[in-house]
Amino acid sequence: MEPGSRGAAPGGVSVSAVLPAGGSGERLGGATPKQFCALQGRPLVSYAVRAMERISWISDIIVVVSPENIETMKTIIEKYGHKRVTVVEGGITRHRSIFNGLKVFAENEFSSHLLQKPEVVIIHDAVRPFVEEDIVSKVVMAAKEHGAAGAIRPLVSTVIASAADGCLDHSLERARYRASEMPQAFLFDIIYEAYQQCTDYDLDYGTECLHLALKYCKTNAKLVEGTADLWKVTYKRDLYAAESVIKDNLSQQVCVITNGKETLAQVGFLLPESLKSQIKVEAITVPLSKNDSRLQNIISGQCYNFVCVNDKRCAIQEAQELADMLEKSNTPLLCPVVLISVHLDISENNSFSIGMEDLTTIKKFARETKKKNILVYGLLIQYKKFPLISYVFGYWYGAEVVWNGCLAQAKPQNPGCSWCRGCAWEETSFSQ
Amino acid sequence: MEPGSRGAAPGGVSVSAVLPAGGSGERLGGATPKQFCALQGRPLVSYAVRAMERISWISDIIVVVSPENIETMKTIIEKYGHKRVTVVEGGITRHRSIFNGLKVFAENEFSSHLLQKPEVVIIHDAVRPFVEEDIVSKVVMAAKEHGAAGAIRPLVSTVIASAADGCLDHSLERARYRASEMPQAFLFDIIYEAYQQCTDYDLDYGTECLHLALKYCKTNAKLVEGTADLWKVTYKRDLYAAESVIKDNLSQQVCVITNGKETLAQVGFLLPESLKSQIKVEAITVPLSKNDSRLQNIISGQCYNFVCVNDKRCAIQEAQELADMLEKSNTPLLCPVVLISVHLDISENNSFSIGMEDLTTIKKFARETKKKNILVYGLLIQYKKFPLISYVFGYWYGAEVVWNGCLAQAKPQNPGCSWCRGCAWEETSFSQ
Numbered sequence: 001m002e003p004g005s006r007g008a009a010p011g012g013v014s015v016s017a018v019l020p021a022g023g024s025g026e027r028l029g030g031a032t033p034k035q036f037c038a039l040q041g042r043p044l045v046s047y048a049v050r051a052m053e054r055i056s057w058i059s060d061i062i063v064v065v066s067p068e069n070i071e072t073m074k075t076i077i078e079k080y081g082h083k084r085v086t087v088v089e090g091g092i093t094r095h096r097s098i099f100n101g102l103k104v105f106a107e108n109e110f111s112s113h114l115l116q117k118p119e120v121v122i123i124h125d126a127v128r129p130f131v132e133e134d135i136v137s138k139v140v141m142a143a144k145e146h147g148a149a150g151a152i153r154p155l156v157s158t159v160i161a162s163a164a165d166g167c168l169d170h171s172l173e174r175a176r177y178r179a180s181e182m183p184q185a186f187l188f189d190i191i192y193e194a195y196q197q198c199t200d201y202d203l204d205y206g207t208e209c210l211h212l213a214l215k216y217c218k219t220n221a222k223l224v225e226g227t228a229d230l231w232k233v234t235y236k237r238d239l240y241a242a243e244s245v246i247k248d249n250l251s252q253q254v255c256v257i258t259n260g261k262e263t264l265a266q267v268g269f270l271l272p273e274s275l276k277s278q279i280k281v282e283a284i285t286v287p288l289s290k291n292d293s294r295l296q297n298i299i300s301g302q303c304y305n306f307v308c309v310n311d312k313r314c315a316i317q318e319a320q321e322l323a324d325m326l327e328k329s330n331t332p333l334l335c336p337v338v339l340i341s342v343h344l345d346i347s348e349n350n351s352f353s354i355g356m357e358d359l360t361t362i363k364k365f366a367r368e369t370k371k372k373n374i375l376v377y378g379l380l381i382q383y384k385k386f387p388l389i390s391y392v393f394g395y396w397y398g399a400e401v402v403w404n405g406c407l408a409q410a411k412p413q414n415p416g417c418s419w420c421r422g423c424a425w426e427e428t429s430f431s432q
Numbered sequence: 433m434e435p436g437s438r439g440a441a442p443g444g445v446s447v448s449a450v451l452p453a454g455g456s457g458e459r460l461g462g463a464t465p466k467q468f469c470a471l472q473g474r475p476l477v478s479y480a481v482r483a484m485e486r487i488s489w490i491s492d493i494i495v496v497v498s499p500e501n502i503e504t505m506k507t508i509i510e511k512y513g514h515k516r517v518t519v520v521e522g523g524i525t526r527h528r529s530i531f532n533g534l535k536v537f538a539e540n541e542f543s544s545h546l547l548q549k550p551e552v553v554i555i556h557d558a559v560r561p562f563v564e565e566d567i568v569s570k571v572v573m574a575a576k577e578h579g580a581a582g583a584i585r586p587l588v589s590t591v592i593a594s595a596a597d598g599c600l601d602h603s604l605e606r607a608r609y610r611a612s613e614m615p616q617a618f619l620f621d622i623i624y625e626a627y628q629q630c631t632d633y634d635l636d637y638g639t640e641c642l643h644l645a646l647k648y649c650k651t652n653a654k655l656v657e658g659t660a661d662l663w664k665v666t667y668k669r670d671l672y673a674a675e676s677v678i679k680d681n682l683s684q685q686v687c688v689i690t691n692g693k694e695t696l697a698q699v700g701f702l703l704p705e706s707l708k709s710q711i712k713v714e715a716i717t718v719p720l721s722k723n724d725s726r727l728q729n730i731i732s733g734q735c736y737n738f739v740c741v742n743d744k745r746c747a748i749q750e751a752q753e754l755a756d757m758l759e760k761s762n763t764p765l766l767c768p769v770v771l772i773s774v775h776l777d778i779s780e781n782n783s784f785s786i787g788m789e790d791l792t793t794i795k796k797f798a799r800e801t802k803k804k805n806i807l808v809y810g811l812l813i814q815y816k817k818f819p820l821i822s823y824v825f826g827y828w829y830g831a832e833v834v835w836n837g838c839l840a841q842a843k844p845q846n847p848g849c850s851w852c853r854g855c856a857w858e859e860t861s862f863s864q
Contacts, residue, residue, distance in 0.1 A: 152592065156666050157611035158640045159591050159604070160584065160655070167578065167652040171612065172591070179589040179720045180603060208590045220599040223592070228667050234588050235660050237673035244672035385759065420546045 004270060009057035009120075010141045015185075016060040016118040016398045017052050018101035021045050021073070021126030022090030023066070033127040033234055035074060039243045044233060045073070047129030047246070053082055055133045058122065060115050064090040064101040081330040086115065095203045095212070098123060098331040108194055117188055124183040125211055125369065129242060130229035136183050142222035143185035148213040150184035151226030178223065181230045184209050190217045194329055255298050255304040256285045261311065288318055300330045309342045316341065316365050319376060323369050332373035339369070340377045435496040439691040440800060441489035441552075447617075448492040449484050450533035453477050453505070453524030453558030455498070466665055467558040471675045476665060477505070478512045479561030485514055486560070487565045490554065492547050496522040513762040518547065527635045527644070530555060531627040538624055539612040549620055552576055555606045555641055556615040561674060562661035568615050574654035575617035580645040582616035583658030587849065613662045616641050622649045646780060687730050688717045689754065693743065720750055722757060730762045743776045748773065748797050755801045765804035771801070772809045 009015045023033040035045040045063065052061045061084050065073045065351050073087045088104055090097035105117040124131060135151055144150030155174050163169040191209065194216040202212065210221040233242050286295045288308065306326075308318050319341040326337055366376040441447045455465040467477040478497065484493045493516050497505045505519045520536055522529035537549040552575050556563060567583055569584045574581035587606050593599040623641065626648040634644065642653040665674050684685050720740065738758075751773040758769055798808040 033582035107575050148600075150600075152594070153589075155591065156664060157585075157613055158614045158643075159587065159609050160640075160642070161609055162655050163652065167702070168580075168582075168642050168646060169652070170646075171640050172609075174639065177604075179591055180592045185677065188479055208592075208603050210592070210600050211590075213601075220595065220601070222599050223594050228669075231667075231669070232588060237660075237663070237677055238669075241669035241673040243678070245669055355829075375803060392716050 010137045011144045013119040013140070013144050014057050014116070015120045015122060015140055016059050016062065016105065016115070017050060017122040017124060017183075018062045018064065018098055019045075019052065019124055020064050020094055020097045020101065021048075021069075021089065022094065022097035033069075033126050034239075036069065036076075037239060039129075039239065040246055042080065043076055044129055044242070046076050046082070046124040046126065047080050048126045049077075049081070049085060049129070051129060051131045052122075052136075053084065053123065055136055057426050059084065060105075061085045061119060062088050062101040062104055062115075063126070064088045064097040066090050075238075082274075091203075093204050094207055095195070095198070095209075098209065099198075101204070102192050105171075119188060120185050121188045121191060122183050122185045123191075125232055127233040128182050128230055129233070130245065131183055132227070132229070133366035135224070135226050135230065136185075139183050139185045142224055145185060146222040147190045147219040148184070148210060148219070148221035149224055150187045150210045150221050151181045151230055152223045153181050153226055153228070153230065157178055158273050161282070169325065180208060180210060181226050181232070184221070186213060190219050193217055194219075227336060254307060255287045255295075255303045256307045256309065257295070257318070258285060258309045288321060290297065290321075295325075299325060299331060304331070304336070304355070305338045307340045307342055309344060311344045316362055320365065323374050323376070326374055327372050335372045338377070339374055380421075442569045443576045445551040445572070445576050446548070447490050447552045447554060447572055448494065448537065448547070448557060449490050449554040449615075450494045450496065450530055451477075451484065451556050451558050452478060452496050452522065452525070452526055452529045452533065453480075453501075454529035456495050466671075467503075468501065468508075469671065471561075471671065472678055474512065475508055476561055476674070477558040478508050478514070480556065480558045480563070481509075481514050481517060483561060483563045484554070484556065484568075485516060490568075491516065491550060492537075493517045494520050494533040494536055494547075495558070496520045496529040498522050512779055523635075525636050527627070527630065527638055531630075532626060534620070534624050537620065551620060552617050553620045553623060554615050555623075557664055559665040560614050560860065561664055561665070562677065563615055564659070564661070567656070567658050567662065568617075570656050571615050571617045574656055575619060578654040579622045579649070579651040580616070580618045580642060580653035581656055582642045582653050583613045583662055584610035584655045585658055585660070585662065587611055612640060612642060613658050613664070615662075616653070617646060622651050625649055625653075626730070669689050685736050686739060687727075688739045688741065689720045689727070689743045689750070690717060720754060722753075727757075731757060731763060736763070736768070737770050737772075739772045739774055743775070748794055752797065753840070755804070755806050755808070758806055759804050768863075769806045770809070771806055775810065786811045 021035045023035060036043050038044075039047065049061060049063060052058055061082075063073055063077075063085055063089060067089050070087055070089060076082070077085050077087070083275075086104060088101050091100055094385060102116050102121065105121070107114075120140050122136060122140065124136075139149045139151060145248060155177055156179075159176050159177060161169045186209070190213055194209075194212040195203075197216040198206075198212055202215070206212065208303060213219040213221055216428040229245070231238070233239060239429060249357050286298065308322055310318050322339060324338075326332055331337060362378055364377075369376050453467045454466060467480075468475050470476075481493060484490055493514075495505055495509075495517055495820060497519060499521050502519055502521060506666040508514070509517050509519070514855050518536060520533050523532055534553065537547050537553070539546075539592060552572050554572065556568075571581045571583055582857075587609055588611075590606050591609060592603040592660065593601045617639070622645055626644040627635075629648040630638075630644055634647075638644065643782060645653055661677070663670070665671060717729065718724060738754060740750050740754055751771060754771060758764055758771075763769060794810055798810075802806050
């Protein structure tokens with residue numbers, strides 16, 4: 001998609017988003033707040049912004065941060081190439097921060113220029129990095145119809161009320177209650193009205209936007225069942241978990257690019273097939289073309305693993321073209337992209353070598369692209385002896401070793417599931 | 433502590449524990465249930481059993497598993513050397529399984545021999561591996577006084593009730609409610625009475641033991657604030673998190689053993705000090721002696737990293753003694769133990785080498801201990817040139833490389849916190 005173009009929002013409404021990210025270091029004892037902690041080198045808030053940014057029909061993304069973090073946030077936006085983002089100064093509580101975020105659509109004083117008021121506004125947390133378009137879309141649709149909507153999840157633990165003496169008063173029937181999660185969405189006029197009516201007490205001590213819509217605008221929010229990945233990064237263990245999920249996601253897809261020649265296509269198919277026993281991959285084979293919409297979609301969908309197959313022994317032209325396309329997409333800004341350039345030798349002659357000049361060119365190319373966070377590896381394959389991989393530029397490994405080595409940084413730490421091959425980590429709560 | 437000896441329980445009561453681990457693969461679609469999934473190669477349930485087993489004043493640990501997993505559970509108990517554990521066949525729901533677990537203390541038919549009925553029984557989950565003695569002790573004390581007690585945690589999300597139309601009915605004031613967690617504890621007679629009175633409906637659809645004690649025995653459980661590490665492994669992300677926490681715990685402590693000579697003690701102090709910039713360690717220096725209670729406590733407290741400093745160039749006697757002690761402790765059964773044998777050369781002569789014979793002896797020793805899950809590494813240090821590490825048996829690394837290499841498998845995946853050095857992953861919920 002060209003920059004600036006917008007897909008249609010669900011229901012044809014105009015939609016913007018507010019991300020409260022205002023927790024200050026002070027409240028955590030002077031240390032960095034969670035939303036600025038790095039996962040795979042990238043701050044948590046950047047993942048949440050990116051999740052919103054990938055949804056083309058969201059017009060503006062307002063990130064609300066505490067005054068001392070405004071510069072940090074602006075640096076993050078620049079570094080990771082975020083678009084459509086406005087940074088707004090937060091208040092001293094979550095509700096006051098969200099209110100400030102909403103004001104940029106309604107009051108001149110809170111922004112250098114008044115942003116266009118959306119019909120529906122999404123509210124999402126900076127510490128929930130894995131939100132998908134599907135749930136955002138459902139919540140927006142429900143908000144359009146009901147005035148307010150929010151994602152919910154089943155309770156993991158029974159909820160209990162304690163009496164004044166610290167003893168159990170009663171426990172809630174788990175099935176009747178839900179955990180209120182994010183994203184939430186509102187008709188802008190409703191949530192803005194609610195915040196305007198809101199008492200100081202609610203602004204200071206409340207946390208639940210759905211509650212404000214109900215209390216001040218008599219709007220009963222529609223509750224939408226969300227997925228397990230909406231969870232909020234709260235504890236240190238959530239940081240570990242989030243990082244593992246990110247790595248998991250990165251390593252699952254590989255795009256194989258061939259020029260359409262039959263032999264090449266065959267290798268393009270065989271290589272990932274033979275490696276599937278070593279690493280879980282979803283291989284997609286496409287030709288290399290700037291105008292191929294499938295390839296463009298794959299790149300903009302943040303694929304981080306590419307195999308480029310050609311039949312020229314050392315030519316790097318195709319790898320160079322792909323590297324250029326990747327660079328333009330900004331994808332490598334987020335995480336390293338692995339590009340394995342496979343050179344297929346289909347000659348009958350079994351002995352060959354790569355000239356020093358070619359090798360120098362290739363190494364220079366790899367060094368240059370590495371600066372752009374694109375890691376190029378080369379494989380030379382003797383097709384007649386396939387799957388014998390006989391030569392790797394600069395690396396004397398077999399193909400599987402290279403493959404695993406290339407993907408190692410994108411691959412999740414193996415959770416050691418030798419015991420439970422095929423175990424069901426269902427996205428459902430597990431009781432009994 | 434000698435096998436069989438017991439510390440005194442809080443309040444002097446007799447205490448046993450029931451761990452429901454009865455979730456069957458069938459309920460998860462034929463796959464392995466979570467409690468049998470491996471973290472660092474060891475099933476989750478084994479961590480929970482070990483957490484109970486380490487508390488010396490718990491007499492019996494009843495693990496309740498579904499019929500098809502009884503043999504699996506027995507294999508786990510044997511493999512990991514668990515003591516004081518009785519495996520009991522579970523029922524079709526959580527409550528029925530717990531009831532079966534309690535029956536082994538009260539009814540002959542459920543065990544080959546009737547176990548001695550405890551005054552207080554702990555109920556804990558097999559999928560909560562990180563429970564510490566402190567919270568178990570508090571819950572037991574509170575149960576002795578109040579008849580029932582359970583650990584609680586603040587709610588992470590707002591809890592809401594939905595109306596019949598799927599819209600928000602009301603949201604609960606978060607501060608007034610808590611999540612009910614484990615462990616829980618009860619006077620045995622109270623919880624057993626509650627289960628005997630319990631309707632089939634409650635046995636089939638309930639999950640909360642505190643609720644049964646209240647409903648059937650009018651016992652209002654005392655609620656005890658628990659720590660964040662009590663969380664239940666529920667989703668796949670929890671598996672990632674739990675494994676990271678385990679690795680984190682393993683790598684934090686190193687025990688340095690010296691024979692008491694001043695020079696050795698100095699190196700024993702300097703080595704971890706100089707490495708602290710590379711890896712976070714808590715070093716404890718003790719002499720090597722089978723009768724030293726501090727060393728015994730460290731080994732039984734599951735330290736996995738040892739540095740043994742001596743001034744004999746190649747003697748492995750001390751490393752051998754320590755390896756024997758470790759083997760007897762069963763610690764290496766759970767996770768690999770790293771043993772770095774540091775040989776200090778205090779001679780004025782700067783050039784030396786290790787004879788082939790010595791090297792062969794050392795390598796043979798390392799191979800043998802590796803079979804017992806004790807990984808021996810050797811370092812030869814020229815003290816006059818300290819901290820120059822000049823020779824490593826079989827490995828040509830500097831000390832830091834060896835150190836990091838040795839601990840790599842016990843070390844957590846770095847969560848990439850370059851951004852948030854010193855960030856506060858407080859064990860508190862983070863709102864705003």
